[in-house]
Amino acid sequence: MGPLIPQEIIGEGWNFFIAFAVGIGFGFVLEQAGFSSSRKLAGVFYGYDAVVLKVFFTAAVTGMLGLLYFSLFDWIDLNLVWVNPTFLWSAIVGGVIMGAGFIIGGFCPGTSVCAAAIGKIDAMVFVGGIFIGIFAFAEMFPILKKFYMSNYLGQVKLSEVLGISQGALAFFVILAAIGMFWVAEIAEKKFPKEEY
Amino acid sequence: MTPRLRLTSIVIILGMIIAFVPENTTKPYKLTASELLEEVQYGTEMVSPDDLAEWLINNDPSIQLIDIRTPNEYEQFHLDNAMNIPLSQLLDEEWIDYLDQGIMMNIFYSNGTTLSHEAWMITRQLGYENNYVLQGGLNYWTETILNPSAPALTSPDDEIAKYTFRKGASQYFGGGSLTQSTAATKSKASKPKIKRKKKKKAPDGGC
Structure with a gap:
């Protein structure tokens, strides 16, 4: 049956509308969970607050299990679900730059928009920075293109690279998530937040 | 048992089940x-x-x-x-x-x-x-890219645009006719926009 849009059960024109509605909901939940505070995000890196890590990994585990069970019951055709293509080196460098941005700015792109929407000035500066970055990257693209396109691995999944079944990989991801939550909680106790 | 322990065990059990059931193969690849x-x-x-x-x-x-x-x-x-x-x-x-x-x-x-x-x-x-x-x-x-033939002057705009692109591409691939080597067509050839044929489409996501 699913995915609904590629199978044309829902018209493609609805794509953006649904994305818009989901995006508003996502932003609302982020704000309600306190993610529009830059201390919350920076807390992951200093160890005093692991809520961000927990929320995103819980979301990943929920989504992963949901998709695998949907596929098992034949409710969704996983072959039609878009997988981002992997360009290994640019993904690594991009990840490092993005991580540095998280620590320095205290926002991830999503939460910065969220925080800007409720009027936080630091978030507005951060969003401005994002656009400067986009512009600089676009202008420099001809120089960066070769690197950007290097090491193309195609639309691979981790389970294919490791040569195990998707279900087995899912199980290991669940174990890894639980292990990380456990370590994170120890860290939270060890590095308590200093109040200002 | 606290609620979060209960939740954790449910997730682990679900994970174990999915690890051991075979993947859904009700959709064989072979076409009728x-x-x-x-x-x-x-x-x-x-x-x-x-x-x-x-x-x-x-x-x-x-x-x-x-x-x-x-x-x-x-x-x-x-x-x-x-x-x-x-x-x-x-x-x-x-x-x-x-x-x-x-x-x-x-x-x-x-x-x-x-x-x-x-x-x-x-x-x-x-x-x-x-x-x-x-x-x-x-x-x-060869006919379209290496040696494109000019469309009639009365052709619609997109025909002419197509020809201009082919002309530029012809130079890029070292094709036959280099009579009209203007800088404009060349720069056009080096950076045409990528217009993907329909592949699987879905919105990208991020945090």
Whole structure:
């Protein structure tokens, strides 16, 4: 049956509308969970607050299990679900730059928009920075293109690279998530937040 | 038992179940005759020379050209970076990793389209994906990209735009007619916009 849009059960024109509605909901939940505070995000890196890590990994585990069970019951055709293509080196460098941005700015792109929407000035500066970055990257693209396109691995999944079944990989991801939550909680106790 | 411990154990149990059940294989890859007929009718396997030219100019890393003709013909002329898999050796063990994969977009070509279509038909029946056929083959490639002929002056704008692009592409690929080498057409050739043929589409996401 699913995915609904590629199978044309829902018209493609609805794509953006649904994305818009989901995006508003996502932003609302982020704000309600306190993610529009830059201390919350920076807390992951200093160890005093692991809520961000927990929320995103819980979301990943929920989504992963949901998709695998949907596929098992034949409710969704996983072959039609878009997988981002992997360009290994640019993904690594991009990840490092993005991580540095998280620590320095205290926002991830999503939460910065969220925080800007409720009027936080630091978030507005951060969003401005994002656009400067986009512009600089676009202008420099001809120089960066070769690197950007290097090491193309195609639309691979981790389970294919490791040569195990998707279900087995899912199980290991669940174990890894639980292990990380456990370590994170120890860290939270060890590095308590200093109040200002 | 606290609620979070209960939740954790439920998730672990669900994970164990999914780890041991076989993946859903109710959708076999092999096509029925009518599905194949439908694909052929819609021409989803075709790649136009203009699209291919754009991708090659942009150094699209996912493109793999495959020459289906005999090694002799391949020696005489072949497109840059094309590999040679003669039709008679299509089913050889050594090519299966190239033909049956989900990474590269293989584009078969021959002089016309008969050989490449035969190769496509066989690989498609085997359930391989990501194999395509260059529309019109090398003959049409030469005609449209290497030696494009000017449209009539009364042609619609997009015909003329297409010609301008082909003219630029012709220079890029070192084609025959270099009579009108203006800087404008050249810069146009070096950076045409990537217009992907319909692949799987879905919105990207991030945090």
